[in-house]
Amino acid sequence: MAKLLITGGAGFIGSHTCVLLLEAGHQLVVFDDFRNSSPEALKRVEELSGRRLELVAGDLRDPGSLGRVFGSGPYASGGGIDAVIHFAGLKAVGESVAQPLLYWDVNVGGTRLLLEAMAAAGCRTLVFSSSATLYGYPAQVPIPETAPIQPINPYGHSKAAAEQLLADLAASEPGWRIARLRYFNPVGAHPSGRLGEDPQGLPNNLFPFLTQVAVGRRSELQVFGSDWPTPDGTGVRDYIHVMDLAEGHRAALELLLAEEPQLLTLNLGSGQGHSVLELVKAFELASAKAVPYRLVGRRPGDAAITVADPSLALERLGWRTQRSLADICRDGWAWQAANPQGYRG
Ligand code: WQD
DSSP states (O other): OOEEEEETTTSHHHHHHHHHHHHTTOEEEEEEOOSSSOHHHHHHHHHHHTOOOEEEEOOTTOHHHHHHHHTOSTTOOOOOOOEEEEOOSOOOHHHHHHOHHHHIIIIIIHHHHHHHHHHHHTOOEEEEEEEGGGGOSOSSSSBOTTSOOOOOSHHHHHHHHHHHHHHHHHHHSTTOEEEEEEEOEEEOOOTTSSSOOOOSSSOSSHHHHHHHHHTTSSSOEEEEOSOSSSTTSSOEEOEEEHHHHHHHHHHHHHHHHHSOSOEEEEEESOSOOEEHHHHHHHHHHHHTOOOOEEEEOOOTTOOSEEOBOOHHHHHHHOOOOOOOHHHHHHHHHHHHHHOTTGGGO
16 A cells, blocks of 8 residues: 555545545545635545545645655655655636636646655656646547647646656656546546535536536526537537546556556546537436526637547556446536535535
């Protein structure tokens, strides 16, 4: 069993992954500034797994905070970190257009500081949260990892830069074990209904918007574009259940710890595309709620279709998604129905 640092461990994907890692017997130090997350999520992680974790509250850009994790300074947690899963970061496309300096600072600068702290402590194993956003308007679908990296907004540029930094580091010095995991569209929730996505303010993404309409927090969903070159005219995405994604992290981590040092780059998606209207229909069925929606114009920056080619993850990790769109909707609804106001309720 390993001692793991989980940055951003209280967030949506981080919290679900923490449950699996605790259940697998690993020891966790969660590092989070709670900018976009809640300490309540960590209480529930402990409740679901029946295990305790260690929390260090702080910002990656504060060297004192990282020092506490890696074993220096007066409040050191004891160091001895075997590997890091780095979820912490900002992920709102629109906000990144308005505040590019912030995105470069947190997503690139924060990652650099983390890597410096890891190198100084002799920890060279990292699983990094990357994104399918790197592929921009994809030249081919399904998208393999070899597709061109051509982000179209500052958020995507910051993820591309952090990926490049990891490649440069791996090339500079043997011994680094790094996985860059490119997520497609993470949705759904823990099947218990105790953990889920809890965006602050107006959700940017389709799934939490949909669940909030169904629970009555918002009056209607706007469907961005009905004239896309897709079967029903609405955008097609590769939705991946957050528990499948969490399992992908565990598999990647275990591979890094078992194999020779390497740089691994993997898409994590289902390989299946679903349109906005298909998702709405599946959600209505799972929740037995009507979801009022209105067709409006396209959202700037959207692609018609993004779907993963996940075959490399199957080959390298033996991992593939296990959960269907119906599972995603059932679990997402269980979370939203039990927690209409998210963790604040
Ligand atoms: C999905 C589909 C929309 C909202 C974004 C980021 C990406 C990644 C995941 C992290 C599209 C449509 C949406 C709404 C709608 N994040 N839609 N009404 O754009 O595929 O990806 O989140 O890395 O970087 O760009 O996800 O959930 O916003 O949109 O009709 O209110 O739903 O047009 O077709 P997207 P999304």
